[in-house]
Amino acid sequence: MKPPLLEITDLSVAYQTDTGPVMALRGANLVARAGEVIGIVGESGCGKSTLAAAVMNLLPATAKVTGGAVRFLGQDILTLAPQAQRALRGTAMAMIFQDPMTAFNPVLTIGDHLVDFQHQSRAPYRAKLARARDQLALVGLSDPDVILRRYPHQLSGGMRQRVAIAAALLMNPQVLVADEPTTALDVTTEAQILHLLRNLRQTYQGTIVVISHHLGVVAELCDRVYVMYAGQVVEQAMVDDLFHAARHPYTRALLACDPASFPNLTPVLPTIPGRLPDLRDPPKGCSFAPRCALRSARCTVAPPWAQVSPSHGVLCHEVGA
Amino acid sequence: MSLLDVQDLAVSLPLSLGLSGAFKPKTARRLEIFSDISFAVAAGETLGLVGESGSGKTTLARALLGLTPTQAGRITFDGRLRATQADFAQMRRTSAMMFQDAVASLSPRMTVGALLAEPLIIHGQAPRDLAAKVADMLHLVGLTADFAARYPHELSGGQARRVGVARALALNPKLVIADEPTAGLDVSVQGEILNLMRDLKTRLGLSYLIISHNLAMIRHVSDRIAVMYLGRLVEIGPTRAVFAQPLHPYAQSLIAAEPLPDPRKRRADLAISGEIPSLLHRPKGCVFQSRCPQAQALCRSDAPVLRALGPNRLVRCHFADPARLQED
Numbered sequence: 001m002k003p004p005l006l007e008i009t010d011l012s013v014a015y016q017t018d019t020g021p022v023m024a025l026r027g028a029n030l031v032a033r034a035g036e037v038i039g040i041v042g043e044s045g046c047g048k049s050t051l052a053a054a055v056m057n058l059l060p061a062t063a064k065v066t067g068g069a070v071r072f073l074g075q076d077i078l079t080l081a082p083q084a085q086r087a088l089r090g091t092a093m094a095m096i097f098q099d100p101m102t103a104f105n106p107v108l109t110i111g112d113h114l115v116d117f118q119h120q121s122r123a124p125y126r127a128k129l130a131r132a133r134d135q136l137a138l139v140g141l142s143d144p145d146v147i148l149r150r151y152p153h154q155l156s157g158g159m160r161q162r163v164a165i166a167a168a169l170l171m172n173p174q175v176l177v178a179d180e181p182t183t184a185l186d187v188t189t190e191a192q193i194l195h196l197l198r199n200l201r202q203t204y205q206g207t208i209v210v211i212s213h214h215l216g217v218v219a220e221l222c223d224r225v226y227v228m229y230a231g232q233v234v235e236q237a238m239v240d241d242l243f244h245a246a247r248h249p250y251t252r253a254l255l256a257c258d259p260a261s262f263p264n265l266t267p268v269l270p271t272i273p274g275r276l277p278d279l280r281d282p283p284k285g286c287s288f289a290p291r292c293a294l295r296s297a298r299c300t301v302a303p304p305w306a307q308v309s310p311s312h313g314v315l316c317h318e319v320g321a
Numbered sequence: 322m323s324l325l326d327v328q329d330l331a332v333s334l335p336l337s338l339g340l341s342g343a344f345k346p347k348t349a350r351r352l353e354i355f356s357d358i359s360f361a362v363a364a365g366e367t368l369g370l371v372g373e374s375g376s377g378k379t380t381l382a383r384a385l386l387g388l389t390p391t392q393a394g395r396i397t398f399d400g401r402l403r404a405t406q407a408d409f410a411q412m413r414r415t416s417a418m419m420f421q422d423a424v425a426s427l428s429p430r431m432t433v434g435a436l437l438a439e440p441l442i443i444h445g446q447a448p449r450d451l452a453a454k455v456a457d458m459l460h461l462v463g464l465t466a467d468f469a470a471r472y473p474h475e476l477s478g479g480q481a482r483r484v485g486v487a488r489a490l491a492l493n494p495k496l497v498i499a500d501e502p503t504a505g506l507d508v509s510v511q512g513e514i515l516n517l518m519r520d521l522k523t524r525l526g527l528s529y530l531i532i533s534h535n536l537a538m539i540r541h542v543s544d545r546i547a548v549m550y551l552g553r554l555v556e557i558g559p560t561r562a563v564f565a566q567p568l569h570p571y572a573q574s575l576i577a578a579e580p581l582p583d584p585r586k587r588r589a590d591l592a593i594s595g596e597i598p599s600l601l602h603r604p605k606g607c608v609f610q611s612r613c614p615q616a617q618a619l620c621r622s623d624a625p626v627l628r629a630l631g632p633n634r635l636v637r638c639h640f641a642d643p644a645r646l647q648e649d
Binding site: 043044156158159186187188189190191192194195213214215216217218219220222239240243244253254255257258259260261265266267268269270271272275 | 512513596
């Protein structure tokens, strides 16, 4: 059997801070196959952006991988030489960032950017420019020749995010990581970008990893979803199972909190009592136990990963068994 | 009798056009942010103001408190017309603003205690035992008294919001204007802040004007909503009725564009195309005509007025059909 496009096993990452290491990721596992759209959801501080940075091998200098591996087509990319890592980025793997303004250099035109991003290709300049033009047309920008001559500040947020998507797809990467791709956009623009991403996947052969805190975005786009809490993956399921048959108490609480999820008006909105654990000193047992309604004596021991079905796994004592 | 009544309010800002601007007539040198804004907030009511970025929501909030000069219109608050800076200074004693970025709105060099005491001192209402008053204020928003010694950077996003709420309530206002009160908060924390605001509303008899682009949130907290597009109110009505049957094409597409947390309700088609035009290139006629799926020749020539369609519902559209209302 072919190895999956992307496979993360037992990945642990710690950030060095003045007050000691912060365990941002603690044994995260993820598999992404060709043609799949994977969602990673969780609230701030759960480790989803650290996971994305690890996939792209773009962890900041203060971060240290304390264990585990990130495999691209079976090869561990964390142990590659920096040069080999750079060769992968942009060609085999690409990223769409949250803020489409800061993703571009303000003194270069869009055309300059899109040609520059193809620096690893040996094609002549005009071929690169033509490719850039085709990509802009592909992402639904109606006047690609004009856009090529524009500077980033001359485009609206939605147009910039379209250009960012075109840029990410330029070298036809096999792994596309989108970190909060619509968070900085307005509702109607967000709908357009979601529509675009969904249309693109019909022709795109690789895998897309979408990171979002917005449950609606994940429900619209993804095939399979990982839910993260306090640096761990606590549940993994097909999108329909996750939204209609979630098992982990955190996932269920998170779904219940989203004001978009209840059709009737309620006088009191549900919340999750308590706070995230301090990841400088992560709890020995289940991280969610202090806030969990189902907790019992055995939750003081680290819960095992349990498959409730071949495609649905959960990190919990109470619902896994 | 409404607490806040706004009639035909308009704000425009001067544009610097450089040398070429000097040759243009004076009227062309101003950028219209919004105009023809009329609405009311009743005592004890929550009005939700929704719209996308650039629609003029935040400028409207500032204008209501006299923080941005207006070019036309009348603001009546608590039975008195507010026109001069003195009027607004008096108004700001009984109305308060919760600013969009909770952490940035708290001075990093002041403790939470000093930040909470500041409005009392400025308005000359500091009691003799200021520390006890600050502790009471912290208690009101669910924080312990020891928070008074902390600095803003030591607060989490949710705690900073709570301090923002406490600060807004310092002078016992009648009206609180909350600009994106939950932006940047996680969903589980968002609920806490909204529940707190709702609880304080009933306990203290407050009225709210909540400004947000988050439709799902605004739907649960507002009695009525007003939808704003490119500096115009395009629809106002009771929240439940507007969400059940939006009448303005923009309100319809806005509600239809919201991604739902249910993969079984994925949207196959696009509710709306294009993007909100620049204020510099405001469309002629109806502001929404450049994106409206139902736009006709009339929409491109004549601007529609806000007209009553059904009970308590106002819509700014030539073709919005009141017959649709009678179906249910």
